[in-house]
Amino acid sequence: xxxxxxxxxxxxxxxxxxxxxxxxxxxxxxxxxxxxxxxxxxxxxxxxxxxxxxxxxxxxxxxxxxxxxxxxxxxxxxxxxxxxxxxxxxxxxxxxxxxxxxxxxxxxxxxxxxxxxxxxxxxxxxxxxxxxxxxxxxxxxxxxxxxxxxxxxxxxxxxxxxxxxxxxxxxxxxxxxxxxxxxxxxxxxxxxxxxxxxxxxxxxxxxxxxxxxxxxxxxxxxxxxxxxxxxxxxxxxxxxxxxxxxxxxxxxxxxxxxxxxxxxxxxxxxxxxxxxxxxxxxxxxxxxxxxxxxxxxxxxxxxxxxxxxxxxxxxxxxxxxxxxxxxxxxxxxxxxxxxxxxxxxxxx
Amino acid sequence: xxxxxxxxxxxxxxxxxxxxxxxxxxxxxxxxxxxxxxxxxxxxxxxxxxxxxxxxxxxxxxxxxxxxxxxxxxxxxxxxxxxxxxxxxxxxxxxxxxxxxxxxxxxxxxxxxxxxxxxxxxxxxxxxxxxxxxxxxxxxxxxxxxxxxxxxxxxxxxxxxxxxxxxxxxxxxxxxxxxxxxxxxxxxxxxxxxxxxxxxxxxxxxxxxxxxxxxxxxxxxxxxxxxxxxxxxxxxxxxxxxxxxxxxxxxxxxxxxxxxxxxxxxxxxxxxxxxxxxxxxxxxxxxxxxxxxxxxxxxxxxxxxxxxxxxxxxxxxxxxxxxxx
Numbered sequence: 001x002x003x004x005x006x007x008x009x010x011x012x013x014x015x016x017x018x019x020x021x022x023x024x025x026x027x028x029x030x031x032x033x034x035x036x037x038x039x040x041x042x043x044x045x046x047x048x049x050x051x052x053x054x055x056x057x058x059x060x061x062x063x064x065x066x067x068x069x070x071x072x073x074x075x076x077x078x079x080x081x082x083x084x085x086x087x088x089x090x091x092x093x094x095x096x097x098x099x100x101x102x103x104x105x106x107x108x109x110x111x112x113x114x115x116x117x118x119x120x121x122x123x124x125x126x127x128x129x130x131x132x133x134x135x136x137x138x139x140x141x142x143x144x145x146x147x148x149x150x151x152x153x154x155x156x157x158x159x160x161x162x163x164x165x166x167x168x169x170x171x172x173x174x175x176x177x178x179x180x181x182x183x184x185x186x187x188x189x190x191x192x193x194x195x196x197x198x199x200x201x202x203x204x205x206x207x208x209x210x211x212x213x214x215x216x217x218x219x220x221x222x223x224x225x226x227x228x229x230x231x232x233x234x235x236x237x238x239x240x241x242x243x244x245x246x247x248x249x250x251x252x253x254x255x256x257x258x259x260x261x262x263x264x265x266x267x268x269x270x271x272x273x274x275x276x277x278x279x280x281x282x283x284x285x286x287x288x289x290x291x292x293x294x295x296x297x298x299x300x301x302x303x304x305x306x307x308x309x310x311x312x313x314x315x316x317x318x319x320x321x322x323x324x325x326x327x328x329x330x331x332x333x334x335x336x337x338x339x340x341x342x343x344x345x346x347x348x
Numbered sequence: 349x350x351x352x353x354x355x356x357x358x359x360x361x362x363x364x365x366x367x368x369x370x371x372x373x374x375x376x377x378x379x380x381x382x383x384x385x386x387x388x389x390x391x392x393x394x395x396x397x398x399x400x401x402x403x404x405x406x407x408x409x410x411x412x413x414x415x416x417x418x419x420x421x422x423x424x425x426x427x428x429x430x431x432x433x434x435x436x437x438x439x440x441x442x443x444x445x446x447x448x449x450x451x452x453x454x455x456x457x458x459x460x461x462x463x464x465x466x467x468x469x470x471x472x473x474x475x476x477x478x479x480x481x482x483x484x485x486x487x488x489x490x491x492x493x494x495x496x497x498x499x500x501x502x503x504x505x506x507x508x509x510x511x512x513x514x515x516x517x518x519x520x521x522x523x524x525x526x527x528x529x530x531x532x533x534x535x536x537x538x539x540x541x542x543x544x545x546x547x548x549x550x551x552x553x554x555x556x557x558x559x560x561x562x563x564x565x566x567x568x569x570x571x572x573x574x575x576x577x578x579x580x581x582x583x584x585x586x587x588x589x590x591x592x593x594x595x596x597x598x599x600x601x602x603x604x605x606x607x608x609x610x611x612x613x614x615x616x617x618x619x620x621x622x623x624x625x626x627x628x629x630x631x632x633x634x635x636x637x638x639x640x641x642x643x644x645x646x647x648x649x650x651x652x653x654x655x656x657x658x659x660x661x662x663x664x665x666x667x668x669x670x671x672x673x
Contacts, residue, residue: 004474004478004534004537004538005433005437005533005534005537005538005541006437006478006530006532006533006534006536006537007478007530007534009437010434010437010438024566025563028563028565028566032565038623038627039565040565040568040569040572041572041623041626041627041630042623042627043569043573044568044569044571044572044573044575044576044623045572045573045576045580045619045620045622045623045626046619046623047569047570047573048573048576048577048579048580048619049580049615049616049619051573051577051580052577052580052581052584052615053612053615055393055396055397055400055581055584056393056608056611056612057389057392057393057396058389058605058608059388059389059601059604059605059608060601070612073612077616085569089566089569089570089573090573092570093570093573093574093577095541096541096545096550096553096554097403097404097407097545097550098400098403099538099541099542102433102537102538102541103429103430103433103537103541104430104433104434104437104537166491170526171440173493173494173521173522174492174493174522175440175493175521175522175525175526175529176485176491176522176526176529176530177440177526177529178530179482179530180482180485180491180523180526180527180530181485181490181491182491185490204605205608205609205612208605208606208608208609209609209612209613209616211609212606212609212610212612212613213613216610216613217613217617220616220617220620304667304670304671305671307667308664308667308668308671311660311663311664311667312664314660315657315660315661315664318653318656318657318660321653322653322657325649325653
C-alpha cells in the first residue's frame with residue numbers, strides 16, 4: 001500500500017502531508033506526556049520493530065507468502081498514539097532509503113497507514129474487546145477484526161486519494177495527469193484486494209501474535225508495562241478533527257485544481273455514463289477550436305515564453321560564473337584538496 | 349558491486365555463492381547448489397534481510413567515495429531533491445520530463461554512480477508494478493477517450509448486470525499518454541530518491557532534516573530507529589537462520605505461521621526490553637529527556653551554485669512545459 005511518487009498530484013500530497021504532520025504532532029505531545037523521558041528510546045525501537053515486522057514473509061495456504069503491515073499489532077501493543085509515531089518514522093525511513101513509497105507521497109502514506117489504520121484499529125479493538133479479560137477469546141477476536149478492518153480502511157482511504165486524481169487533474173483533452181482511475185474504479189479495486197488477501201493476512205498475523213502473548217507473556221498485553229498510551233484518546237475530539245479534515249480535503253484540492261470548464265465536462269461524462277465515440281470526436285473538435293479561453297491561452301503563452309527566455313539566460317549566467325570561479329580556484333591553490341570531502345573520510 | 353566477503357559468506361540469502369576452489373578446497377565438492385523445490389518463507393525472509401543490509405552497505409560505500417554529488421552539503425541535496433520531485437510531478441510534457449532525466453543521469457554518472465545497476469533497479473521494477481496498474485486505463489471501456497486504434501467492434505453495446513460497455517473496444521490516446529506519463533513519473537521520482545540516498549551518508553541525510561523544520565525529537569527518533577533497525581534485523585536473521593538449521597522435512601503451513609507469530613512476539617518482547625536497557629544506558633550517560641546535537645555542516649560555494657542551478661533548472665523545465673504544451 002506504499003504509494004510511490006507520481007500517483008498523486010503534488011497538491012494532494014501537500015494537503016495530506018499537512019494533515020499527517022498535524023496528527024503526528026498531536027501524537028508526539030500525547031506520548032511525551034505519558035512516557036516522559038523514555039519517549040525517544042521507546043519510540044525508536046518501536047519504529048524499528050514496525051520496520052522489521054514488514055520483512056516477515058508469512059506463509060499463506062496456496063504455498064506463496066505475503067507481507068503484513070503490522071499496524072494493528074503495534075496499536076494494540078503500544079497504544080494508538082505511540083503506534084502512530086512508530087509507523088510514521090518507519091515509513092519515513094522506508095521512503096528515504098529503500099524506495100518503498102514516494103517522498104512527496106510520504107504525507108499520504110503516513111495518513112493512510114499511520115493515522116487512519118491505528119485509529120480505526122484501535123476503535124474496533126476497544127469496541128469488540130469491551131471489558132473482557134486479557135486472556136479471553138474475545139480479545140483475540142477483537143484483535144483479528146481490528147486488523148481486518150484497520151487495513152481495509154487504510155486501503156479504502158488510499159483508493160479515495162487515487163480516485164480524486166483523474167477528477168481534479170487532467171489535461172484539456174482528458175489525459176489523466178496522475179493516477180487514471182476514478183472513484184468508481186479505484187475504491188472498489190483497493191477494497192477488493194484488501195478484503196480478500198491483505199485483510200485476512202493482517203487479521204491472522206495480529207491474532208496469532210496476540211494469542212502467543214496471551215499464552216506466554218500476557219504482562220505485555222495487560223498494559224502493566226508503562227509504555228502504553230491508551231486511555232487518553234478523546235473520541236469526540238478525534239471525530240471532530242477528522243470531520244473537519246474530510247471537509248477540508250476536497251476544498252484544498254479544488255483550490256489549486258484545474259479550471260472549472262474542464263472538469264464540468266468530466267462531470268457530465270460521469271453522470272451520463274459513456275459518451276458515444278462519434279460525440280466524443282465532436283466534443284474534441286469543440287475543445288480544440290471553439291473554446292473561448294483560447295485567446296487567454298495565447299496571452300499565457302507570451303508570458304511563459306518570455307519567462308523561459310529569462311530563465312535560460314540566468315542559467316547561462318550561472319554556468320559562466322561557476323566556470324570562472326572554478327578556474328580561479330584551481331589557479332589559486334594547485335594540488336590542494338579539491339573535492340572538499342570530509343578530511344576524516346577514508347580514501348580509496 | 350563488491351560486497352565484503354563476510355557478508356557474502358555469512359548470508360544464505362545469496363543463493364549461488366561463487367565458491368572458489370582455491371580458497372576453500374573442502375567446500376568445492378558441494379559447490380553445486382541444488383535448486384530447492386520452492387523458496388520457502390524462511391529463505392525469502394533471509395533474502396530480504398540481505399537485501400536491506402546490501403542496500404545500506406552499498407550506498408554507504410558509494411557515499412564515502414569522492415565525487416561531485418557526494419561532496420555537496422546534505423541540506424542542499426534534500427532541498428534539490430524536493431524541488432526536483434515537485435517540478436517532475438508538475439511537468440506533463442514527456443519530452444521535457446525525459447530531458448530533465450538525462451541531465452540528472454549525467455550528474456549521477458559524473459559522481460561515480462553506476463548507471464547500469466541504478467537503471468536496472470528502477471526500470472525493471474517500476475514498469476512491472478505501475479505499468480500493470482495503469483494498463484486497463486488505456487482502454488476506452490475503463491476510461492473513455494479518443495480512440496488510437498480499435499481492437500474490435502461489436503454490433504451493439506454490452507450490458508452485464510449494472511455494467512455497460514460501449515460497442516467499440518479501443519485503445520485511447522488519452523489513456524496511453526496518461527499511462528506513459530505515470531510510469532515515467534514514478535520511475536524518475538524513484539531514480540531521484542535513489543541518487544540522493546546513494547551519494548549521501550544516511551546519518552548525514554537524517555541530520556540535515558533538522559534544517560527543514562522537522563522537529564528535533566522526530567529526527568532523533570529517526571536516527572535511533574535507523575541504528576536499531578540493524579540490531580533488530582540481526583536478531584531476526586539469527587532467528588530465521590536457527591530455524592533454517594533445524595528445518596528438516598516438510599512442516600505444515602499452520603506450523604510455519606505459528607513460528608512467525610512466536611518470532612514476532614518474541615521480537616517485540618526483546619525490543620521492549622532493549623528499549624528499557626537503552627534508556628537506562630542513556631540515563632547513565634546524562635540523558636534527561638533533552639537532546640543536544642552537534643551541527644557540523646557548512647555551506648560552501650559549490651553548494652550555493654548547485655542550489656541555484658537546481659532551482660533555475662527546475663523552474664526552466666516547468667516553464668518549458670507550459671510553453672510546449
